[in-house]
Amino acid sequence: MNLLDTSDFPQRWHCGEWSAGHGWLHILSDIGIWAAYFAIPGLLAYFLSQRKDLPFRRVFLLFVAFIMLCGLTHLMDATIFWWPAYRLSGLLKLSTAIVSWATVVAIVYNIPEVLRLRSPEALEREIEARKQAEQALRESNEVLEQRVQERVEQLEKANAEIKERDARWRKFASSNIIGVGLADADGNWLEVNGELLRMLRCSEEEWQSEGLRWYDMTPPEYLPRDVEGIETADKEGACPAYEKEYITKDGTRVPITLGYTPVEDRPGQYICFVLDQSRLKETEQALKQSQAEFFQLADAIPQMAWMTRADGYVDWFNHRWYEYTGLTQEDCLGLNWKQCIDPDDLPQVQAAWEKSIETGERLDIVAPIRGADGIVRPFLTRALPLKNDEGEIVRWFGTNTDISEQQQIQEELRTVAAQLSDADRKKDEFLATLAHELRNPLAPIRMGLELMKMAGDDPELLDETRETMERQTKQLISLVDDLLDVSRVTRGKLTLRKADVKISDVIKSAVETSQPLIEDSEHSLEVVNNNDITIHADPNRLAQVVSNLLNNAAKYTPDGGKIKLSVDQPDPNHVAIHVQDTGIGIPADMIDSIFTMFTQVDRSMERRFAGLGIGLTLVKSLVEMHGGTVSVTSQGQGKGSEFTVTLPVREEDQPSQNKDLPTEGFSLKQGKHRVLVVDDNKAAAEMLSKVVKMLGNTVEMAEDGQQAIEVAQQFQPEIILMDLGMPKMNGYEAARYIRQQEWGKDILLIALTGWGQQEDRDRTKEAGFDHHLVKPAEPAEIQRIINQGRDN
16 A cells, blocks of 8 residues: 555665665666566567467467566666665566466466467478379379370261261262162063162163173072062062172172062062172271271270260270279179279269269269279279260260379378478477577576676685586587587497496496486485496497486486496396486387487476487497397386396407507607697687696697798797698698608697597598597696607
8 A cells, every 4th residue: 555655665775885886787787678678568569469360469468568567677676776665666576476477377378289380381391292292193184184085086086987987878878879770570670770780890881782680690599589589579568688699790799788679560570779798898897997996995095994885884894994803794794893892982983973974974083993902992983975966975985094103102292291391390399409408508608707707806706607617518518429429320430449348347437427417416326236247348438328328317317316227137148237217207108219319208307407319319329339229118207217228248259449559759748838829710729829828838829721830930839739620721731741841740739620530530640640639628638638748
């Protein structure tokens, strides 16, 4: 009720011995924070007003309120220097706390919905992949449609030719295409048309002058049939057509079809219709040839083809159908084709086919058809109606095209799109984690630098700050080393340096490495090793494996937990290393993927220690390179976990440990030395020079290989600390040149570089360097090498 009452409190200027600079530092900082905290929500509110469709608007509004209240608390802290309204300040902070937790609740409530959102890039890639797959399918379908259309056009062309021939035949029949004549029972031709004369090879003039007798032009074997026909015509009024032959004027025989009927008003005379069978036989042969060509074409196409009557009754399949289904013609004709359709899809297929028959529309569906091997495959099924001149459907022609491969390709494209999306998601998660883990040690380093500026002559604060910065720098180096190790394993560049080593020495080295982290978490470590087993392995890499497992146990175990490291021998040929903890455990659904790159248990459980999700991947790779296996068991979340590394006890005939041979040269005595520092990074060169000077040496600097040679000729250094990647002349070239000079043969050359793989060390050795240090090098190591010199 007395928010504005300030009588109980003094102004902050009077609370303590504020200097003007210190006080105004707080006032201006709080006012600056307040101004920023009002500008940020203002811009956020403007953004929300412009984007009405933005999801999670309430969460954004809570952010606006939260940031504005935070700004007011800072403004109030600045105001209290003159107006000590602490009651109002407390109310503002309470309001800020309430809105802050409301924002936290809203964020937690909406996290599942946010996580289900896919990135626009992933959606675009998926859409593009689908478009490409659909485009490929459409192109394939278009090609198939074009081929079917070509075949249909060829069939239609053949049918048109047949119709044209039929039309010509009717025209010929009405215009002397059929021989017509009037004959009597005595065998005389009383009247003849031009076609009959043509068949008989007789001209109009010859017939007029000499006449014709059908008895004379009929071979003897056909005369009884003619007499029988005349008797039938007299009795029944017509003689059914029959086949016979005529002998022409030139003596050749012409096959004909003959039919006649008596003339009612002329007894003994008959109207005869004579059809030259030679032409009909030619037409029939052409028709058979056309049909044979069509069926040959239909059998040659890659699709299964079929034809039906107008009512849908199938009366023909090509050979492709019988080859695929393994059925005979008797098994399939009619409606028996239904047995080849998957029973689950038969009702839809039959309904679509019946609809096409009813409406006359083309059929276009995907039908699953069972093959002779029992496999049901999808077929693009199409049927086109064939119509007569009146537009009536007389037949259907259909094809079945196997699209299983296209569907498989489409499914593979979907799978690839999903995999790419998942890979992109994992990449984003890894980059975010890497940025987070790199910033974790960088933040205290940055703050440490500021503290060292402000500490003045406080030696205790300086020592604490320096120790913190050293720990965080080591953490950065550890992260980079893990990344490099994983990169080497992935590219097959990691080389093991094996030797006979006692497992107890490996365990001791690993425990020494992990002890600070275990003690920092107040864990109890129990080491059980009753066997002093010797194995053939890389001692450093094997110690790294055990250390990683111990670090992992410490990281995922709540403070004050228990960690047990034990060694046993399950059989004479193997040794097993167990790391057991009482930590958060591993969910059942993550057991199979725990050794996969970038996989981590829920980061909310990870506590305060850095990690990129690559430690266990590196463990698995290093163990497998030693011919061993690694496994994990866990009873579930909150019940701890146990990692087991199984290694072969000994490998005979393995090469012994590789040892660097000492290089020839001389030893420098401890004391003051002339040192040349060469680095194109000016800041790095200056810092290194200061360190070397503080170690009691005289130092000169150069910015590249060429300048290093010029300075070395004048300075005559005893030691050169040189970077490798530099402009104008790199470190390798400069080292080779220096070694070729008389004054440079005995100089101690030390390569100081960011490249630390074995091939890099081999290159520096070949170029003439005595030592290879990886940045950032420890000053103590530099001093040790300087004092050691070039050992004899």
